Amino acid sequence: MKLSLAAAAAAVLIAASCPLYAQPAPSQPVQKPASGMDRMHDHTHGEQRRCATPDDPKACDAERQKIRAAMEKAHESCKAVPGNERRGCMQTSLCAQAPDPTQCNARESDKQKRRDERHVAMEKARAACKGKEGDDLKQCLRDQRPRHSPASTPHEPKH
Secondary structure, rough: OHHHHHHHHHHHHHHHHHHHHHOOOOOOOOOOOHHHHHHHHHOOOOOOOOOOOOHHHHHHHHHHHHHHHHHHHHHHHHHHHHHHOHHHHHHHHHOOOOOOOHHOOOOOOOOHHHHHHHHHHHHHHHHOOOOOOOHHHHHHHHHHHOOOOOOOOOOOOOO
């Protein structure tokens, strides 16, 4: 009796675990998780990018298409611009198409200023940690990071 009860319990557990290992039906699209590079380039970190009108999917799609068209136009117009000047060309081209070009230029200039400050800080950290390797290098770079007080954040997150 004990053997048949144990065998029956094992059979029930095996039968119950089968759906856990089932593959999705071919009609169901399988979403591939975003790789690190994909997440880095879309700046959404795995989330759907928010839209000005989140309740209206068609308006969101239209807004995304408008942004994509503006980016393609900016890329096309700045294709021939060499090196570091390309970022300025892209800013000028994109902000010219923005609803408020002055505000757009100010925002992008602030972003560029923060990028430049981070670049200078990183160059100083690399110079201070020159010759170190491995864990010593990691610790040195951590020690070189600028410390921010909790009250002052560099910028507000977008929502």
